[in-house]
Structures are given as structure tokens and as C-alpha cells.
Amino acid sequence: xxxxxxxxxxxxxxxxxxxxxxxxxxxxxxxxxxxxxxxxxxxxxxxxxxxxxxxxxxxxxxxxxxxxxxxxxxxxxxxxxxxxxxxxxxxxxxxxxxxxxxxxxxxxxxxxxxxxxxxxxxxxxxxxxxxxxxxxxxxxxxxxxxxxxxxxxxxxxxxxxxxxxxxxxxxxxxxxxxxxxxxxxxxxxxxxxxxxxxxxxxxxxxxxxxxxxxxxxxxxxxxxxxxxxxxxxxxxxxxxxxxxxxxxxxxxx
Amino acid sequence: xxxxxxxxxxxxxxxxxxxxxxxxxxxxxxxxxxxxxxxxxxxxxxxxxxxxxxxxxxxxxxxxxxxxxxxxxxxxxxxxxxxxxxxxxxxxxxxxxxxxxxxxxxxxxxxxxxxxxxxxxxxxxxxxxxxxxxxxxxxxxxxxxxxxxxxxxxxxxxxxxxxxxxxxxxxxxxxxxxxxxxx
Numbered sequence: 001x002x003x004x005x006x007x008x009x010x011x012x013x014x015x016x017x018x019x020x021x022x023x024x025x026x027x028x029x030x031x032x033x034x035x036x037x038x039x040x041x042x043x044x045x046x047x048x049x050x051x052x053x054x055x056x057x058x059x060x061x062x063x064x065x066x067x068x069x070x071x072x073x074x075x076x077x078x079x080x081x082x083x084x085x086x087x088x089x090x091x092x093x094x095x096x097x098x099x100x101x102x103x104x105x106x107x108x109x110x111x112x113x114x115x116x117x118x119x120x121x122x123x124x125x126x127x128x129x130x131x132x133x134x135x136x137x138x139x140x141x142x143x144x145x146x147x148x149x150x151x152x153x154x155x156x157x158x159x160x161x162x163x164x165x166x167x168x169x170x171x172x173x174x175x176x177x178x179x180x181x182x183x184x185x186x187x188x189x190x191x192x193x194x195x196x197x198x199x200x201x202x203x204x205x206x207x208x209x210x211x212x213x214x215x216x217x218x219x220x221x222x223x224x225x226x227x228x229x230x231x232x233x234x235x236x237x238x239x240x241x242x243x244x245x246x247x248x249x250x251x252x253x
Numbered sequence: 254x255x256x257x258x259x260x261x262x263x264x265x266x267x268x269x270x271x272x273x274x275x276x277x278x279x280x281x282x283x284x285x286x287x288x289x290x291x292x293x294x295x296x297x298x299x300x301x302x303x304x305x306x307x308x309x310x311x312x313x314x315x316x317x318x319x320x321x322x323x324x325x326x327x328x329x330x331x332x333x334x335x336x337x338x339x340x341x342x343x344x345x346x347x348x349x350x351x352x353x354x355x356x357x358x359x360x361x362x363x364x365x366x367x368x369x370x371x372x373x374x375x376x377x378x379x380x381x382x383x384x385x386x387x388x389x390x391x392x393x394x395x396x397x398x399x400x401x402x403x404x405x406x407x408x409x410x411x412x413x414x415x416x417x418x419x420x421x422x423x424x425x426x427x428x429x430x431x432x433x434x435x436x
């Protein structure tokens with residue numbers, strides 16, 4: 001029996017053959033006793049499998065699972081940490097303090113360096129807890145899935161990278177010649193392998209499944225948009241411009 | 254556009270709504286348990302899989318991508334959990350159901366024959382390698398399309414078809430050998 005006949009037989013079993021394919025199968029089977037036997041056996045197998053009865057989940061399983069579900073939606077623990085860049089444009093302590101202060105502003109409490117719940121941060125900035133996220137650049141192809149997003153609020157603004165990449169990816173962020181400053185970094189689930197500043201732009205080397213937020217400085221005024229270029233294996237694979245969703249009080253001039 | 258009927262429940266669950274999560278659990282508890290049972294043939298292991306699947310899902314809801322169907326995502330977790338258990342098994346302990354559950358309200362000969370057939374199918378399923386077993390479970394018990402199976406298993410559709418053809422061929426041969434598959 002040839003491969004095409006076999007494919008059509010399985011198509012019949014899975015009920016995916018269209019009328020034309022079904023006609024072709026009929027024609028082929030007219031001259032193939034082996035094909036007819038194969039189809040009959042596979043239909044019988046399908047019938048046997050369809051006759052299998054369902055299993056009943058054990059009593060109390062649902063209640064047992066719900067008892068283990070915490071009262072609040074889980075969020076991955078995140079720490080505010082100083083940036084590790086190739087450039088000492090910000091001292092580590094200054095970056096840490098600035099970030100903590102910025103996040104504390106969001107949280108509405110006194111600045112302190114502390115463990116943060118990204119869900120709270122998300123309330124105004126990161127999209128995990130609010131569906132009202134900023135503009136996003138989807139990065140989906142055969143080797144990666146995820147997005148780069150912009151967020152703003154409460155006088156802060158941020159770039160979020162949430163990307164699962166099978167191979168190393170370089171993300172270049174440019175603001176049309178304007179200087180991008182980074183006040184802090186919030187690793188939600190990992191961090192970039194490398195982060196550098198060059199000619200006012202930000203370059204991230206991203207590996208694997210990571211999610212993190214770059215909190216940008218507003219000292220020099222925020223750029224109205226950022227151009228992102230994504231490279232894999234030295235090739236440009238995605239390019240796009242994202243514009244901030246809101247005016248940032250005290251930010252843009 | 255994603256028209257997944259689970260989307261609203263997933264969004265609410267992500268924001269900590271336990272009632273919404275329980276609704277998802279109610280919707281998928283039985284299908285996931287059945288997937289695990291068909292993969293593992295072991296009630297305790299299947300129970301563990303269901304627990305693990307839903308606890309993992311709850312923990313990772315923030316990573317869920319609304320571009321995909323929720324059921325694809327959760328079935329994927331279930332299949333992977335089941336395969337992990339299979340890979341960790343030092344030996345297979347078959348579910349010894351014998352002729353328990355024979356329906357004595359029908360013709361006794363037919364009932365016994367049906368029970369024998371069921372046991373034969375179960376035994377044949379357990380002889381399949383996990384990757385082949387998974388495609389049979391998803392196609393014949395969950396009624397997934399090739400595309401859905403490819404998404405759940407993380408392999409191309411071509412691979413799904415190839416595994417499905419081979420798995421059916423093996424099942425058919427084994428059932429024939431046991432004189433249960435004759436048409």
C-alpha cells in the first residue's frame with residue numbers, strides 16, 4: 001500500500017478528509033484489497049477506543065486542590081537590585097536607592113530597599129495584574145515567544161521584556177538619539193545576560209525564558225517613543241516602534 | 254482573535270479570584286484526570302498529576318499567553334507531568350482491573366467480551382511508548398485536532414501524524430495478536 005493511500009485512510013479515521021480526498025480514497029480502495037482491510041481494521045480500532053468508558057476522579061480531589069490554593073494570586077518574588085551595566089553612569093547604590101524610591105512611590109509608602117511584590121508594581125506599571133497594559137511588540141516566531149511592552153504611570157515609566165527564546169537574542173532600544181537613562185531593574189523571572197548603554201540606546205542580551213522590567217529615569221524628559229530592533233544569530237528578526245501610552249506627569253517636556 | 258471560552262475565568266483567576274479558578278478546576282478536573290489515567294493507568298499517580306497540574310497552573314497563570322487556548326496549555330502540563338512520572342518509573346505496575354466492572358445487566362457473554370476488550374486495549378496502550386500513547390490519548394479520548402495536538406505536544410503537525418500512524422499500527426497489531434482487533 002502506498003503512502004498516499006495510507007494517509008487518506010488515516011484521514012478517514014480522523015475525519016479530516018474533505019469530499020475530494022474521500023473520493024480519492026474510494027477510488028484507490030476499489031483496486032486495493034489491502035487498503036480496504038486496513039481501513040476496516042482501523043475503523044474497528046477507533047470503535048474500540050471510542051467504547052472505552054471515562055474514569056471518575058476520586059471524591060474530594062477538587063476540595064483537596066482548592067485547599068492548597070493560596071488566598072491571593074501568586075506572583076513571582078522580585079527584588080529591586082542595582083543594575084549591572086558595563087557603564088558606571090549610575091553607581092550601584094544610587095541606582096538601588098532611585099529604584100526603591102520610585103517603586104515606593106508607586107506603593108505609596110516610604111522609600112526603602114525591600115522585597116517587592118510585582119503584582120503591586122503591576123497595578124500601575126507591569127501588565128501581569130492589569131490588562132490595561134501599554135503598547136506591546138510581539139516577538140513570536142519558531143524560536144521565540146513573548147513581547148516587549150511599555151508601561152507608565154505615577155510619574156514612572158518602564159520597559160518590560162517577557163520573552164522565551166530558544167537562542168540568544170539581542171534587543172536594541174533607541175530613542176531617536178535621545179539619551180535613555182535607567183533608574184532601576186526589576187527581575188520578575190530572571191534577567192538579561194548582559195545589559196549595556198551605548199550612544200544613548202540600551203542593548204540587552206537575552207537568553208532563555210526571562211521576564212524583567214527596566215525602570216527608566218525621567219530626569220532628562222521621557223522620549224515619546226522607542227524603536228526596538230531584535231537580532232538573533234546576528235540577523236535582524238523584528239523591528240518596531242512603541243509609543244508611551246500616557247503623558248507622564250513631570251516626565252516628558 | 255482568541256475566542257477561548259476560558260479567557261474570562263483565567264483573567265479573573267490571575268487576579269486572585271478563587272471562585273473563577275475553582276470553575277476552571279471543575280471544568281477540567283475530569284478531563285485531566287482521564288488523560289492522566291490513560292497515560293499512567295494508575296489512580297494514585299493520576300490523582301497526583303491532577304493536583305500537580307492545577308497547582309502548577311495557578312502558580313504560572315501570570316505566564317499564560319492569551320494567544321493560546323487555555324485547554325492546550327493545561328493539557329500540555331498534564332501530558333508533561335504524566336511523561337515525567339512514566340520516565341521515573343522503575344517498572345510498570347499495571348492496573349489490575351481484571352473483569353471488575355463487568356456490566357451484569359446486559360448479555361453476560363457480551364459483557365465479558367466487552368470487559369476483555371477493555372482490558373486488552375488498556376494493556377496495549379501501556380505497551381506504547383509515552384510519546385505514542387500521548388497522541389492516541391489526545392486524538393481518540395480528548396478529540397484534539399492535529400493542530401491542537403501539535404500545540405500541546407510542542408511538535409510539528411507532521412510529527413503528530415507520523416506518531417499517530419505508528420501508534421495505531423502498533424495497537425492494531427497487538428490487538429490482532431490477542432484476537433481482539435479482528436474486524
